[in-house]
Amino acid sequence: MSNDDLQPPSVTMAPDRVRQARADVLQHVKNRPRSKARRHGRRWLIVSAGVAAAAIASAAAAVIIDRPATVRDELRCYSVADVGDIDGSFPGVSLVRVGQDGKAEDVASAAISRCADLWRLKMLREGQRQPGEPDERNPNGQVPPLVACTLSNGIAAVFPGREGTCEGLGLPRLAK
């Protein structure tokens, strides 16, 4: 350590924020155990060839079944109708998923509504693949037509698009 380094101020994270962060992190760890993630990856490799073959044989019939999201703490809002890397970076924003506390509601509509909020808040712009600051995006807060699908990892995802977009991406629609 040296005075040359012009020492920054000493700060600490507030206790309530630490508690919230800890709860968030541990919830994620419990929902995504490492061993389960690895098993899922292997299973996906095994079945992917079959899925691809089915898609080629009949694109229209490849995926027509609605599927519920199994990951209950995350919702993805995409700015492009492109899945990207489902376990890594993707063109959009991830949200804590809410509204799944036992109330009878249309899950797909709720997911679309939540992502529409992001568009209205100018945090997403159609076609944008790299995030920027909110004021750089979608200056008018326009909300394009949105559809809700379910990713292969069980996360609910809302894409700009219309009926048929989920199928075009090889994804089931998010079950209501």
Next chain:
Amino acid sequence: MAAVEGIQMDDHTQMSDAVLWRRATAGQPDAFGQIFDRHVQAVYRHCFRLSGSADAADDLTSAVFIEAWKRGGDPPAAEDGSLLPWLLGVATIVVRSRSRSLWRYRRLLHRLPEPRPNDDLADEVADRVDAERQIQDLLVLVRHLPKHDQEVLALCGWAGLSYQDAASVLGVPVGTIRSRLSRARAKLRELTADRQEAR
């Protein structure tokens, strides 16, 4: 070590990070919680110093631990078994990646803090604003340095990592760490002198 009905229970507080990590990946989330407890403030400070924002650092801190978990594998521990150098390396990547925006949005929409007494809140806000002003003043100078030099300064000069640990985190030779830090300090001296002359 605590005992319940004759069964010896593990005391996570006595274990190295490396051991805790293995426990966590074997299905003991509380072991990851112990790693979090040990390093949350160091990670927070690092995020604050790199981002210059207390709000961003709040969100980034969670993002760092989640990103660390997602990276998984067998993370490189320091000689004493600590994962802090690695976590600070993950933090460095997270801060300069899109995760910052992502988590800011999460917070904006869904993470309103719980209400607290006004006096406490006012004090905390004042402290945060004051600290932000100081770090942003400092970052005006630091951002004249090359990115790599900034990272070495933050890891060694501010977070106190050894040259060896910083070299491991950044994947460069120890000699490179030394030269980057030396160059960063020389440039900072020059910039500080210029600023004082200007005043």
